[in-house]
Structure formats: C-alpha cells, structure tokens
Amino acid sequence: MFVEPRTEKGWVEVICGSMFSGKTEELIRRINRAKIANQKVRVFKPAIDIRYDQVDVVSHKESRIESIPVSSSKEILNHVGTAEVVGIDEAQFFDYELPEVCNKLAEKKVRVIIAGLDMDFKGLPFGPMPTLLAISEYVTKVHAICMNCGGIAGYTFKKVLNDQTVELGEKELYEARCRSCFNEGMALLKDQMRLNL
Numbered sequence: 625m626f627v628e629p630r631t632e633k634g635w636v637e638v639i640c641g642s643m644f645s646g647k648t649e650e651l652i653r654r655i656n657r658a659k660i661a662n663q664k665v666r667v668f669k670p671a672i673d674i675r676y677d678q679v680d681v682v683s684h685k686e687s688r689i690e691s692i693p694v695s696s697s698k699e700i701l702n703h704v705g706t707a708e709v710v711g712i713d714e715a716q717f718f719d720y721e722l723p724e725v726c727n728k729l730a731e732k733k734v735r736v737i738i739a740g741l742d743m744d745f746k747g748l749p750f751g752p753m754p755t756l757l758a759i760s761e762y763v764t765k766v767h768a769i770c771m772n773c774g775g776i777a778g779y780t781f782k783k784v785l786n787d788q789t790v791e792l793g794e795k796e797l798y799e800a801r802c803r804s805c806f807n808e809g810m811a812l813l814k815d816q817m818r819l820n821l
C-alpha cells in the first residue's frame with residue numbers, strides 16, 4: 625500500500641500494470657485522500673479514452689472522479705491552474721512529451737500521480753510509460769488475476785486477431801494473463817494467423 629511522503633516538494637509517482645489490475649481504482653484512492661487533506665486536485669485523461677464517460681475518470685469498479693480530457697500532454701500545463709496534486713489516467717495513450725510535462729509540474733512542487741498500462745497487447749513497453757517509470761520517484765506495479773489459470777497477471781492478452789495497438793474495448797477483447805498463459809495464447813494466435821494466410 626502506497627503511503628504519501630510528508631514533504632512540500634513535488635514528485636512523480638506511477639501506478640502501472642495490465643488491464644483489470646486496478647490501476648484507475650488506485651489512482652482514484654490516492655486522489656480522494658489528497659482531497660481529504662484539502663489539497664487542490666486536477667485529473668486529466670487522453671481525449672481518446674471515451675470508454676465509459678466523456679469527462680470523468682471511471683474505473684472498472686465504477687468509482688469515478690471528475691477529469692479533464694486533453695488531446696496532447698502540453699495541454700495539461702494550460703489547465704493545471706493552482707493544483708497541488710495532478711492525476712493522469714491512461715498515460716500510455718499520451719504523446720512522448722508527457723515525461724517532460726510531468727517533470728515541469730514536479731519542479732513546480734506539484735505531486736504528479738500517473739496511471740497507465742506498462743505493456744501493450746504484444747507484451748511491449750507502451751508509449752511514454754517506460755520513460756515515466758524511469759523519471760518517477762515512486763512506482764507501484766499492481767497485478768491482475770490471470771483469467772486463464774488464476775495466477776498473478778502482468779500481461780494484457782488480446783483475444784482477437786488484428787494489429788491495432790490502440791483499440792478500446794473491454795472483456796470481449798482483452799484478458800489479464802500471467803507470463804506463461806500470455807505466451808501460450810500468443811503462440812496459438814500466431815498459428816491461427818498462419819492458417820488464415
């Protein structure tokens with residue numbers, strides 16, 4: 625469990641993991657604690673993420689928090705106002721300038737909380753996430769449960785064949801899987817692809 629450090633200085637923290645691992649849930653928990661502490665809070669999400677709600681950040685468990693959709697990471701700087709705590713959800717969908725934006729905020733004594741998928745459905749590092757992990761002071765990796773064997777899951781497995789990295793969907797498209805079930809599934813999909821050629 626992450627416990628907030630007692631300091632006035634800014635920093636960056638990252639919550640990462642696969643789909644269905646509770647990243648947004650954890651982001652919302654931290655934001656709510658900041659609100660209890662009477663801190664000014666702003667939450668951002670990429671304009672591309674319209675899964676549940678146009679404006680709010682909503683977790684799979686349906687907790688929600690008001691958020692501002694932005695189409696580029698630089699736009700965050702225009703809307704940040706006097707916020708002491710900035711939350712950023714679905715960070716993997718942002719452009720590669722997001723780490724620089726987070727650094728700028730932290731240098732202005734803002735606490736930046738980022739939530740995002742660390743890997744895409746191919747098991748590769750996702751967008752600006754590797755850099756965000758590197759520049760952050762605190763990293764929390766949350767785990768899902770493998771929907772194939774019940775083990776601990778760190779991978780997002782895509783059940784449908786095609787090559788789009790950014791595709792929004794839920795349980796009909798994706799599954800959380802452990803390393804070995806992920807590799808098994810990928811091998812099966814590759815075989816199917818070969819048969820379809």
Ligand code: ZN
Nearest residue numbers: 770773802805
């Ligand atoms: Zn498994």
